[in-house]
Amino acid sequence: MHGIILSTIQQFAKQEYGREAWDAVQEGAGLEGTLYVPMKEYPDEHVYRLAEAAGELTGEGARQFLVDYGRWVVEPLVETYNVHVDDSWDAMELIANVANFHAALRTHSLSNYTPPDVDSGWVEGYEGEVAYLDYDSPRQLCDVARGAFMGAADYYGAQINFAERECVFHGAGQCRFVIARVGSDYRVGRDVGRKSATHLSDTTWAEKGFTPTDD
Numbered sequence: 736m737h738g739i740i741l742s743t744i745q746q747f748a749k750q751e752y753g754r755e756a757w758d759a760v761q762e763g764a765g766l767e768g769t770l771y772v773p774m775k776e777y778p779d780e781h782v783y784r785l786a787e788a789a790g791e792l793t794g795e796g797a798r799q800f801l802v803d804y805g806r807w808v809v810e811p812l813v814e815t816y817n818v819h820v821d822d823s824w825d826a827m828e829l830i831a832n833v834a835n836f837h838a839a840l841r842t843h844s845l846s847n848y849t850p851p852d853v854d855s856g857w858v859e860g861y862e863g864e865v866a867y868l869d870y871d872s873p874r875q876l877c878d879v880a881r882g883a884f885m886g887a888a889d890y891y892g893a894q895i896n897f898a899e900r901e902c903v904f905h906g907a908g909q910c911r912f913v914i915a916r917v918g919s920d921y922r923v924g925r926d927v928g929r930k931s932a933t934h935l936s937d938t939t940w941a942e943k944g945f946t947p948t949d950d
């Protein structure tokens with residue numbers, strides 16, 4: 736796992752829930768005292784363990800924690816990596832360009848890191864109004880993407896709807912989202928925001944072959 740994800744999870748948890756809560760989360764995850772830095776690589780399990788422990792603390796579950804983190808992290812990422820984000824973009828352009836700037840941000844210094852396969856762009860005939868995002872990664876962090884759409888809307892003061900048309904947690908090979916500016920005449924289907932992410936949280940990490948006690 737790319738260190739930027741873990742270091743921002745650490746920042747998010749400390750800022751949102753306080754330093755003591757973060758210590759408790761790390762302890763609950765069996766990862767006491769681990770310091771996360773952006774340019775290192777960490778086992779993927781750290782994310783799941785931390786999310787599980789944090790989700791238990793909040794009472795909302797691991798997947799909701801990742802949605803909340805995804806929502807929060809857009810602003811710090813845009814500000815940290817601002818050379819990759821065009822000043823003229825709005826929320827929809829940021830989303831349509833996710834594949835472009837994630838590819839540009841890829842670091843080659845991480846030895847075993849498997850980058851996510853992300854494709855994004857405009858839905859034909861709806862340029863500027865409706866975007867698609869296909870996400871394929873062994874890490875299955877579509878909850879972070881779901882939160883990040885809301886984070887993009889918050890950051891730019893925009894109103895968007897989105898739906899996850901296919902999801903790995905429902906047996907699909909990858910996650911496929913469609914995202915539309917509110918007011919466009921495109922029907923995205925039911926909104927898969929905070930509510931249904933909570934609903935989906937009955938899918939546990941164990942179903943993905945991971946148990947929090949694994950090393």
Ligand code: HEM
Nearest residue numbers: 737739812813816830840851872874876879880883884887
């Ligand atoms: C709506 C906006 C965004 C979405 C949907 C999104 C989605 C994601 C997801 C799902 C991951 C985890 C990938 C994995 O490891 O499987 C990720 C990682 C990452 N994101 Fe984003 N992200 C968004 C915005 C941003 C922004 C604005 C930046 C910085 C300018 C950024 C930079 C990164 C970096 C550096 C990583 C880790 C490295 C990598 O995945 O290659 N993201 N993003």
